[in-house]
Amino acid sequence: MNEHSFRKGIVLVRPREGDKRRRIIDAAVHVFSERGFFNSRVNDVAEAAGVAGGTIYLYFKNKDDLLISVFEDRMDTILAMLKSELRKELNPSGQLKRFIELHLELVQRDQALADVLAVELRQSAKFVREYRARKFYEYLGVAEDILTDGIKDGSFRADIDPKLYRRALFGALDELTVMWLACAREDRPAPCSLNDAVNQVFNLFVSGLGPEAKL
Amino acid sequence: MNEHSFRKGIVLVRPREGDKRRRIIDAAVHVFSERGFFNSRVNDVAEAAGVAGGTIYLYFKNKDDLLISVFEDRMDTILAMLKSELRKELNPSGQLKRFIELHLELVQRDQALADVLAVELRQSAKFVREYRARKFYEYLGVAEDILTDGIKDGSFRADIDPKLYRRALFGALDELTVMWLACAREDRPAPCSLNDAVNQVFNLFVSGLGPEAKL
DNA sequence: CTTTTCTAAATGAATGTTCATTCATTATTG
């Protein structure tokens, strides 16, 4: 076995990671969205991914690990895009609107994922929640930064509590997501368009219910 | 069997409904809150209630029915109190604040119930969700009425969409509830007091992030 | 080039555990 074949052997051995792992994650998003995590069998995901039931365990430790991997994989993508998009905004107000936009758009971009994120990851399973927390707080941190930047540059009031408002903002957006998911699932018309909702929520957070304020 | 013993038989037969059913429901709230619905066994609830496992099925059809009964029993109480309290408020603004107050207070009044309502009933099980919907929409309806009343009497802007805002309001409050529950569960200090949170959220919804408006 | 060998990936039946629910039996009450 000379050097040539040695390098060939290293380079061309089939990788375990890659296409199949992604296929399984994609399948999991859809299956979990349709049936809920606890009502989904590992075999359902395997079938949807076009692999055998036991194959799942070549890539993931167990069923919980599958859900966690879905979350980490997708949150990384979402956070990267979120941060990249917000860098294009000139001020906190624009960032706030874009934040709202990107959050609400997820339903149309990837309904199954929005479903899994909104519903499944409010689970009670303790260690799943811990995994959620890290990325979740990163997401909240983005919202909080917008708020604190707005306070710094004077466009947001200084008496607001960013730690609290970031939660209120996320909660409001999350609930609207759930609302749309319910409409889609039940084939009901949504109360309004996505664009209207973005504007309404932005106005709610900027002006509240009282007279419009100038930013 | 004369008339006397006939009436005795009717009046004095041990009722199946009553104390034991309530004990089981109370126990279910606690067990579901601690472990999550899917990680709780029916036997866990039975033990917590001080009855045998099979007894549960004398009162409830199955495990799902238990969760549904928890929800219906407790939501009836919450809605009744909510409506009664709101009648004491003089205007929509006062009602809004009281609504926020009562929602957020649930965490301190009954943490386990708040947990079950906030977490467990975002479940994916389809028919459980349908049961949730009826009472949930009634709850949302209360919020919506406050908003539409405020529009009518001129204290809230006429360009808001009450159907959307009621969702945003509920979502924001729900998320704060989840925040407190997480703090309690992990023995972390909460970011602020309940009273501060009520004021902050009220101000957020009334004035938004911009300059304070006069109602 | 074809065939053989070897190794890693993939398969899917088997395994073991869990638990919701039932129901024969016991206990309680009037």
Next chain:
DNA sequence: CAATAATGAATGAACATTCATTTAGAAAAG
């Protein structure tokens, strides 16, 4: 005593996970 409530072991189903076996693909040999 009779009727009803309560009990808890038994039952059957479900399914996450394991692992013996098969398959696939790369490399070596002829």
